[in-house]
Amino acid sequence: MNILNALLLSRMQFAFTMSMHILFPAFSIGIICFLVWMEGAWLKTKNPVYYQIIRFWTKIFALTFGMGVVSGIAMEFQLGTNWAGFSKQIGSVLGPLFIYEVMSAFFVEAGFIGILIFGWNRVGPKLHYAATIMVAAGTLVSAYWILSANSWMQHPIAYTQKGNHFISTDWLAIIFNPYNLPRYLHMVMASWLSTAFVVTSISAYYLLRNIHTELAKTCMRFAVHVIIIFAPLQIFMGDIVGVNVYEHQPLKTAAIEGLWKTEKGAPTLIFALPSNKQQKNLFEFGKIPHGSSILNTHSYNGEIKGLLSATPSEQPEVWPVFFSFRIMVGMGFLMFGYAIVATWMLVKDQLFTSRRILFASQFLSPVGFIALLTGWITAEMGRQPWAVYGLIRTADAVSAVSTHDVLIGFALIIVVYVIIFGGFYFYFLDKTIKKGPEDVSVIQPFGFLSGDTP
Amino acid sequence: MNTLALIWLGLIAFTVMMYVILDGFTLGIALLFPWIKGSEERDIMISSVLPVWDGNETWLVFAAAALYAGFPEAFGALMTALYLPLMVLIVGLLLRGVSFEFIHKATKTSAHIWEKCFCIGSCMAVFAQGIFVSQFIQGFSRDPQSGEIVAGFIGNPLHIFCIIALLVGYSLLGSARLIKKTEGSLQEKLFTISNRLQWMLLSALILIGLFSPPTSSNAHKIWFVLPHSPFMVFFILTVTLLMVFHAIGIKRRKEQVPFPALVGIFVITYLGFGLNTLPYIVPYQLTFMDAKVDDHALLIMLYGASVLLPLLLAYTFYAYHVFRGKINASKKVSY
Numbered sequence: 001m002n003i004l005n006a007l008l009l010s011r012m013q014f015a016f017t018m019s020m021h022i023l024f025p026a027f028s029i030g031i032i033c034f035l036v037w038m039e040g041a042w043l044k045t046k047n048p049v050y051y052q053i054i055r056f057w058t059k060i061f062a063l064t065f066g067m068g069v070v071s072g073i074a075m076e077f078q079l080g081t082n083w084a085g086f087s088k089q090i091g092s093v094l095g096p097l098f099i100y101e102v103m104s105a106f107f108v109e110a111g112f113i114g115i116l117i118f119g120w121n122r123v124g125p126k127l128h129y130a131a132t133i134m135v136a137a138g139t140l141v142s143a144y145w146i147l148s149a150n151s152w153m154q155h156p157i158a159y160t161q162k163g164n165h166f167i168s169t170d171w172l173a174i175i176f177n178p179y180n181l182p183r184y185l186h187m188v189m190a191s192w193l194s195t196a197f198v199v200t201s202i203s204a205y206y207l208l209r210n211i212h213t214e215l216a217k218t219c220m221r222f223a224v225h226v227i228i229i230f231a232p233l234q235i236f237m238g239d240i241v242g243v244n245v246y247e248h249q250p251l252k253t254a255a256i257e258g259l260w261k262t263e264k265g266a267p268t269l270i271f272a273l274p275s276n277k278q279q280k281n282l283f284e285f286g287k288i289p290h291g292s293s294i295l296n297t298h299s300y301n302g303e304i305k306g307l308l309s310a311t312p313s314e315q316p317e318v319w320p321v322f323f324s325f326r327i328m329v330g331m332g333f334l335m336f337g338y339a340i341v342a343t344w345m346l347v348k349d350q351l352f353t354s355r356r357i358l359f360a361s362q363f364l365s366p367v368g369f370i371a372l373l374t375g376w377i378t379a380e381m382g383r384q385p386w387a388v389y390g391l392i393r394t395a396d397a398v399s400a401v402s403t404h405d406v407l408i409g410f411a412l413i414i415v416v417y418v419i420i421f422g423g424f425y426f427y428f429l430d431k432t433i434k435k436g437p438e439d440v441s442v443i444q445p446f447g448f449l450s451g452d453t454p
Numbered sequence: 455m456n457t458l459a460l461i462w463l464g465l466i467a468f469t470v471m472m473y474v475i476l477d478g479f480t481l482g483i484a485l486l487f488p489w490i491k492g493s494e495e496r497d498i499m500i501s502s503v504l505p506v507w508d509g510n511e512t513w514l515v516f517a518a519a520a521l522y523a524g525f526p527e528a529f530g531a532l533m534t535a536l537y538l539p540l541m542v543l544i545v546g547l548l549l550r551g552v553s554f555e556f557i558h559k560a561t562k563t564s565a566h567i568w569e570k571c572f573c574i575g576s577c578m579a580v581f582a583q584g585i586f587v588s589q590f591i592q593g594f595s596r597d598p599q600s601g602e603i604v605a606g607f608i609g610n611p612l613h614i615f616c617i618i619a620l621l622v623g624y625s626l627l628g629s630a631r632l633i634k635k636t637e638g639s640l641q642e643k644l645f646t647i648s649n650r651l652q653w654m655l656l657s658a659l660i661l662i663g664l665f666s667p668p669t670s671s672n673a674h675k676i677w678f679v680l681p682h683s684p685f686m687v688f689f690i691l692t693v694t695l696l697m698v699f700h701a702i703g704i705k706r707r708k709e710q711v712p713f714p715a716l717v718g719i720f721v722i723t724y725l726g727f728g729l730n731t732l733p734y735i736v737p738y739q740l741t742f743m744d745a746k747v748d749d750h751a752l753l754i755m756l757y758g759a760s761v762l763l764p765l766l767l768a769y770t771f772y773a774y775h776v777f778r779g780k781i782n783a784s785k786k787v788s789y
Contacts, residue, residue, distance in 0.1 A: 062555070063555055063559070065508075066508060066551060066552070066554065066555040067552065067555070069508050069511065069512070069551065070511075070547065070548045070551035070552060071548070072515070073511070073514070073515055073544060073547055073548070074544045074548065076515060076518050076519060076522075077518060077533060077540055077543075077544055079522060079529075079533075080518075080522065080529045080530050080532065080533025080534065081533045081534060081537050081540050081541070084529075084530030084531070084533060084534045085530070087522060087526045087529055087530045087533075088526050088527050088530040089526075090526075091522060091523065091525075091526020091527070091529065091530075091747060092523075092526065092747030092748055092751040093751075094523075095519075095522050095523025095524065095526060095747060095751060095755070096523055096751055096754050096755045096758075098519045098522060098523060099519050099520060099523045099755050099758065099759070100758055101519075102512075102515055102516050102519040103516070103758060103759070103762045103763075103766070105512070105515075106509075106512045106515070106516055106766060112769075113508065113509070114505035114506060114509065114773045114776070114777065115773065115776060117505070118504070118505045118777070119776060122776050122777070123776065162748075165747075167747070167748045167750070167751065168750070168751060171754050399530070399533070399534040399537075400534060400600060400602050401534055401537050405537045405538055406537075408538065408541070409537065409538065409541035412541055412542075412545050413541070413544075413545065416545050416548055416549060417548075420548065420549070420552045424552065424556055425552075428555075428556060428559045428560075431559065432559070
């Protein structure tokens, strides 16, 4: 039996490269929005600590953004190399969305990234700030296009079928797919939260060692504000997304809930071992009566469709969806809990002195990213066996390439990704952090302020 | 109605051209590394492209997205047929890209590892691109059983000459660009390198010309059958003229001449091979008319592109303007 076929390998390769890739753009969006805030604060108050912050975080941004660009190229080409069937059938729907995505990202890279990172002594402060804002706008817009493409795959609308191809009938409807907006906000807030946790982590690292304290306190105070505002908002937004999912993809909801039979007032399971093979849960623990109905339909006795309403070949693989969803939600509440504690400590003026909370902050840096990844796994695995929900099966989307070609390509990619992204990104990130921000007197901004002509 | 598709095809051709020139010199600078050993000099070389390299690479992303969006059928066929060389390209560009980020972050002792990766990654990318070029000249075939488009045999002389031509051509572009950006002994070294490489480029181009007619019937028609031969005469004359300009520029140490001359050579050669394959988008299996999406989608994309592309070009130009001027040890860029 040919277990490692081209389809499975291609799916593994895409999942692997995509999971690696998404971390960088998400972190980039977070940092650049942080930079916009801090540079604004610096221009307004002229307090040098803000300048120190932007110079330090620009370094991390440059490294992260570069990783995002290079890993993004692999994503794009894979649509053809591994998913030619998908590209051929829906190219005319998703193509324009990708083109607009590239143009918005491009807009940023071609013009403003260079100025943002290297332009401190070449342009004036206002133009530099404009560049920072443009980069932030570019990344946010770029994310919107990608999310709208993905939302069309989750909930295809406004299309007709012509032979083997799908073509759009209404572009505005596709771009402003109502399904998309909550998902987009969910994603943007996820990247802000993930970044905020990295910021608190690095700040806590400095505070614990009593170095760069002024910078660390300013960063941490800001990040805790971000977390207390957005952690609860994110839970609320997640709920909106969940209701939408149930409306359009009831089987995904059933997989999330581990629910096999269609039920009114369906319960939430805290833990279970779902099995697609036996079409039931092998083990269940912690039933919360009516939980599922309340969460997904917002009514006490709402009906939830079970997985058995579809034939086994139409069902998603349940366990990855079930577990990744629980990890995501767990992380969400962990963030919320942290937000309450940290804000309380901040109000009582103990946040920067309590070693316990600083120690916890330092180790919480990956929570946001774990939630982000598991959220995407829920969304994408839950859509299976479809590449485009209800229209194109993943099995029909794969390219006609030989298994050994995919195997060679995948092996190359794993080696390079693990060495580069796994090893060296963190190595250099670590080095940058250990080295810490530079002294403000050494990195004088805008040469002409001190008499140089640019 | 194929006008829209033709415009979009022109746009793709233009973005590929931009990529070839802009990333061409970026890759070329890496290819020159084995010949320039001094760490100070290598720092200057990297500094000269550091602010612009990811913008340069994005033209490739743009071209691929434009192909995907306008001709999904061709995108799927080409990417599948060229699977392994594409993986080499991706991995090469990855390696090159991260080396850029890591070189100036690394310590003096470990920097040379990233310099090697920078050079190796660039070589891999150029190698893969050489295979694409030769595949386009040679043409694709169809698998008799499945009917899928597949790449032809890899490893004949044409492939080797195309890879060499691209390696040499990009090195020359890189060298010419650096000649503009540097001064003193480094610039003198680069003039010497360019002087040697230009003859290799000339030989490689002649060899490609000699070896391509037998492999592709279409090229034969255009290059050697009479109605088209004025075009060939024009092509050969222009390229020769530009080669002479380049040689004179190098000999007289005119730092502004070699780069535009080389850009001219690249553009003319590219146009020559491009027009040669029309109306095929996957030579000689799939025409652009058969591969295009519906006109409405093309129109939507053209609206956006007609506003954004001029803006992009303007910003690209502006970024180059901001980072203009010579780079020396005291004016290296860093963050």
